[in-house]
Amino acid sequence: MSLRSPSPSPHPGADAPPTGLVAPCPLADLWAVRHGQSTANLAFAAAEAAGSTAPVPGRDRDVPLSDLGAAQAEALGDWLAGRAPGAGPDLVVCSPFARARETWQAMAERAAALGTPRPDVLVDERLRDREMGVFELHPPAALRARSPQEAERRELLGEWCYRPPGGEAFTDVAVRVGQFLTDLGRAAPGRRVLVVAHDGVVIALRHVLAGIGATAPEQLPPVPNASLSHWSGDGDRLRLSAWGDTAHLTPLSPPGTPPRH
Numbered sequence: 001m002s003l004r005s006p007s008p009s010p011h012p013g014a015d016a017p018p019t020g021l022v023a024p025c026p027l028a029d030l031w032a033v034r035h036g037q038s039t040a041n042l043a044f045a046a047a048e049a050a051g052s053t054a055p056v057p058g059r060d061r062d063v064p065l066s067d068l069g070a071a072q073a074e075a076l077g078d079w080l081a082g083r084a085p086g087a088g089p090d091l092v093v094c095s096p097f098a099r100a101r102e103t104w105q106a107m108a109e110r111a112a113a114l115g116t117p118r119p120d121v122l123v124d125e126r127l128r129d130r131e132m133g134v135f136e137l138h139p140p141a142a143l144r145a146r147s148p149q150e151a152e153r154r155e156l157l158g159e160w161c162y163r164p165p166g167g168e169a170f171t172d173v174a175v176r177v178g179q180f181l182t183d184l185g186r187a188a189p190g191r192r193v194l195v196v197a198h199d200g201v202v203i204a205l206r207h208v209l210a211g212i213g214a215t216a217p218e219q220l221p222p223v224p225n226a227s228l229s230h231w232s233g234d235g236d237r238l239r240l241s242a243w244g245d246t247a248h249l250t251p252l253s254p255p256g257t258p259p260r261h
Contacts, residue, residue: 021211021212021213022209022210022211022212022237023182023211023212023237024185024236024237025181025185025209025233025236025237025238026185026189026190026233026235026236027184027185027188027189027190027191027192027193027231027233027238028190028191028192028233028235029089029192029193029230029231029232029233030192030193030194030195030205030209030230030231030233030238031089031192031193031194031195031228031229031230031231032194032195032197032201032202032205032228032229032230033076033103033107033194033195033196033197033226033227033228034197034198034199034202034223034224034225034226034227035065035069035073035095035097035099035100035102035103035196035197035198035225035226036065036066036068036069036070036071036072036073036076036099036102036103036106036225036226037065037066037068037069037072037225037226038063038064038065038066038069038099038225039056039063039064039065039066040056040060040063040137041066041069041225042066043056043139044056044139044140047139047141048139048140048141051141052139052141053138053139053141053142053145053146054139054142055136055137055138055139055142056137056138056139057137058137059136059137060097060129060131060132060136060137061096061097061098061128061129062097062098063097063098063099063137064098064099064102065099065102065103065106068252069099069102069103069225069226070102070106071252072103072225072226072249072252073102073103073104073105073106073107073110073226074106074107074110075226075248075249075252076103076106076107076110076226076228076248077106077107077108077109077110077111077113077114078110078111078114078248079228079248080107080108080110080111080116081110081111081114081115081116083116087192088116088119088192089119089192089193089194090119090120090191090192090193091119091120091121091122091188091191091192091193091194092104092108092119092120092121092122092193092194092195092196093121093122093123093124093127093180093184093193093194093195093196094121094122094123094124094127094195094196094197095123095124095127095128095129095196095197095198095201096123096124096125096127096128097128097129097198100127100196100197100198101123101196103196103226104121104196107196108121119194124180126176126177126179126180127177127180127195127197127198127201128197128198128201129197129198129200129201130167130168130170130172130173130198130200131166131167131168132164132167132168133163133164133165133166133167133168134164134165134166134167135164135165135167136167143164150164150165158216158218159218160216160217160218161216170200170203170204171216173200173201173203173204174204174207174208177201177204177205177208178204178208181205181208181209190235199222199223202223202229202244203217203223205229205231206229206240206243209231209238209240221243221244222244223244224244224246226246226249227244227245227246227249228242228244228245228246228248229242229243229244229245230242230245
């Protein structure tokens with residue numbers, strides 16, 4: 001499930017350690033988008049309401065957008081087309097999962113229809129969603145119903161450190177996202193980069209960019225579907241300026257944030 005807190009942090013950059021402990025990152029800007037609502041988001045919400053523990057069939061990486069998710073992605077395209085010349089992303093790096101790639105495709109098509117050229121696009125495996133192993137595509141309640149001992153272990157370790165059998169902890173996601181950021185900074189200095197991925201990846205980006213000594217983000221606010229987070233650069237480091245922004249989605253988004261996937 002997503003890492004959540006009762007209320008958003010009032011100061012987006014307040015979790016950053018002293019500047020001297022933040023590694024250089026020469027990007028001009030970094031935006032991170034969570035994919036639009038997926039069919040699994042809908043299925044998980046329905047399962048929670050019905051008390052069902054049945055998994056969603058298929059593979060996690062193949063889960064598509066819902067109709068609402070597609071509309072949210074088009075709204076992101078409006079946001080993209082609204083950037084001033086030279087102020088929007090000039091490079092996009094996307095998760096290989098279908099819901100993220102569909103989000104970018106709908107964004108790009110909408111922005112192109114409004115006269116915005118497509119930036120360069122790459123797909124990077126390190127931006128995939130957190131792997132849940134034997135609990136892949138299982139709704140949250142399935143863990144306790146299927147394995148009470150495993151559910152107790154999850155509670156004991158906390159969401160940031162819990163690694164499901166055959167899957168990843170958020171700490172693992174942070175390692176691969178950190179490697180991605182290092183490579184990106186070296187390969188694309190001065191560029192304005194948009195990442196289209198998953199809530200766990202956005203959380204990992206925040207943790208890595210906060211630097212050495214950053215507290216494990218057990219209490220971060222949620223990352224809603226199709227939300228935008230932004231870090232602005234000064235040529236040396238990136239500073240968080242917006243987190244989980246959904247202003248561009250009004251009035252598309254229903255109240256609340258759907259479960260992960």
